[in-house]
Amino acid sequence: MCKVGRILFRSNRERRIRRVGGNGDLRRQSGVSGKRQVQTPTNWKGVFPAATTHFTDDQRLDIEATARHLEVLIRAGVHGLIMLGTVGENCSLEYAEKLEVLRAAVQTVGSRVTVLVGVAECTTALACRFAGDAEQAGADGLMVLPAMVYKSDPRETIAHYRTVARASGLPIMCYNNPPAYGVDITPEMFVQLADEERIVAIKESSDNVRRITDLINRVGDRYILFSGVDDLALESVLLGAVGWVSGLVNAFPEESLLLWNLAISGRYQEALEVYRWFTPLLHLDTHVKLVQYIKLAMAECGLGSEMVRAPRLPLEGGEREAVLGIVQRARDTRPHSAAVRARG
Numbered sequence: 001m002c003k004v005g006r007i008l009f010r011s012n013r014e015r016r017i018r019r020v021g022g023n024g025d026l027r028r029q030s031g032v033s034g035k036r037q038v039q040t041p042t043n044w045k046g047v048f049p050a051a052t053t054h055f056t057d058d059q060r061l062d063i064e065a066t067a068r069h070l071e072v073l074i075r076a077g078v079h080g081l082i083m084l085g086t087v088g089e090n091c092s093l094e095y096a097e098k099l100e101v102l103r104a105a106v107q108t109v110g111s112r113v114t115v116l117v118g119v120a121e122c123t124t125a126l127a128c129r130f131a132g133d134a135e136q137a138g139a140d141g142l143m144v145l146p147a148m149v150y151k152s153d154p155r156e157t158i159a160h161y162r163t164v165a166r167a168s169g170l171p172i173m174c175y176n177n178p179p180a181y182g183v184d185i186t187p188e189m190f191v192q193l194a195d196e197e198r199i200v201a202i203k204e205s206s207d208n209v210r211r212i213t214d215l216i217n218r219v220g221d222r223y224i225l226f227s228g229v230d231d232l233a234l235e236s237v238l239l240g241a242v243g244w245v246s247g248l249v250n251a252f253p254e255e256s257l258l259l260w261n262l263a264i265s266g267r268y269q270e271a272l273e274v275y276r277w278f279t280p281l282l283h284l285d286t287h288v289k290l291v292q293y294i295k296l297a298m299a300e301c302g303l304g305s306e307m308v309r310a311p312r313l314p315l316e317g318g319e320r321e322a323v324l325g326i327v328q329r330a331r332d333t334r335p336h337s338a339a340v341r342a343r344g
Contacts, residue, residue, distance in 0.1 A: 044114060044141070044173070044201055044224050045242040046079025047260050049249045050087040052295060053101055055307040061097055062305070067108040069250070069304050076253035079243075080114035081105065082143050086180065087247045087291055090120045091148060092309040098130070099137055106138035116173060120145040124160045128167035135168040143173045143203060143245075146183040157183055158192055165198045172198050177205035177228065187211065187218040194222050203228040203245050204236070207286070212239040230285035234275045237263045247285040250304075251297035251327070252278070255334060274335055280326050289315070293323050300327045 051073065054065035070081060083105045084090040084098055093101070102117050109115050117139045121127040124147060131142055144164050146157055165172055174193075178184035184206065193199055204211050205228030212225060216239075226243035227236030233244045237260075249256035259278060262271035284293040292308055292315050299306040306314050315323060 044080060044226075046244070047077075047249060047256055048080040048082050048114075048116070048226070048243060048245050049073050049078055049253075050082050050085040050245050050247050051105070052250050052291075052298065052304065053084065053088045053093065054304055055309055057305075057307060059307065059309045061093075061100065063100065063104045065304060066101065067104055069298075070105060070108050072303060073249065073253050074109065074112055076249075077257045078113060078249065078253065080116065081109060082116045082118065082245060084118040084120075085143060085175070085245070086118075086177075087250070087294055088118060089291060089309055089312070090118045092312070095130070099133055102134060102137045102139060114140045116141040116143050118143045118145065118175070119164060120148055122148045122150070124163050127160070127164045131164055131168040131170065135170050139170060141171045141173060141200075142168070143175050145175045145177075146181055146185075148181070151182040154186070154189055157185060158189055161185075161193055161199065162196055165196045170198065171200045173201035173203050173224075173226065174199060175203045175205065175228065176211075177203075179207050180205070187214045190215060190223065191218055194219055200224055201226060201243070204241070205229050205245075207232070209235045209239065212236050212241055216240050230282035231279055233282070234259065234263055234271060238268075247290060247294050248278075248281050248297065250294055251301045252281065252330070252334075258335065277330065277333060277335060281330050284323065284326065289319075296320065296323050297327045300324065301331070 051070060054062040054069065056062045073081065083102055084093070090098065105115055117134045119127050119130050119142050121130055127144070127147065134142060144161060146152055147160055152160060161174060174185060176185040190202065201224035202215065203226045204215070207229055209232045215223065215225060224243065225241045226245050227233045227241045228245045230246055230248050233246070244260060246256055255274065255278060259271060259274045262274060281297065284290060284297065287293060291312060295304065295306045295308060296315055298304040308314060
């Protein structure tokens with residue numbers, strides 16, 4: 001496991017339970033007057049779905065459907081959950097809705113797996129506010145994006161992350177996705193951020209798998225490294241990533257865990273066979289309409305609705321038929337027997 005700086009978080013005045021770490025163990029903090037700082041290590045690794053947010057046919061939140069789907073993912077064996085990422089349609093939800101989804105996830109999951117939540121706001125001040133509110137809502141950690149809309153330069157990006165890191169006591173995963181958000185957090189910038197103890201992990205989605213090696217060469221094991229691009233997952237594991245933030249796991253949870261388990265156990269030829277079967281599906285994660293694609297795949301697999309919130313719209317026409325074709329071919333050839341062997 002990666003060695004990271006010990007993470008500080010502030011306790012509330014009242015007695016409460018905080019869930020920490022990928023193993024879901026419980027740590028109890030005693031309430032004291034003032035702000036007492038408690039140290040605890042993080043243990044994030046494995047498959048962390050970027051969970052979808054479910055909607056009714058009229059685009060209202062469907063909390064019950066969201067919770068049901070989280071149960072499916074947990075039963076499949078995922079190691080953590082990330083609510084309200086890109087796939088969770090963070091930027092399509094109102095502020096209060098985000099907290100509603102997070103609270104429901106925390107209540108549903110209990111202490112079984114780690115729950116992170118995306119922080120994607122247009123200003124640093126609002127990101128800090130949400131970080132604090134997410135801590136109160138029971139999140140175990142934050143997945144922090146650069147400020148939305150404005151394309152910050154490196155100095156501004158570093159200032160954003162430093163400020164948000166100090167706004168709560170929660171450990172942070174930095175989400176680096178320059179193709180989608182136009183801001184690149186380079187290895188050199190992570191060198192500069194290494195003194196921020198609450199920044200413990202990186203979701204590397206630059207679409208450049210070389211970054212895994214570059215990060216390790218520059219900062220060693222300072223950060224926990226996650227692959228954030230579905231169709232680079234196997235390559236990233238081979239190069240040193242210990243986690244995978246996945247989108248297609250929402251539709252194919254057992255197969256995602258199969259691929260992961262084969263890869264981390266060194267069964268690379270078997271992993272490669274599964275990966276080649278999976279890759280046409282995993283390519284869906286890299287498109288601008290990844291949310292619609294993933295939700296359509298989920299619907300076809302009986303794991304939810306394809307409803308999205310505008311400005312996104314459900315797919316139609318030839319585009320919809322093309323995605324359905326990919327999903328159907330995968331379902332017709334899915335590696336059931338291999339899944340049983342991997343569990344053994």
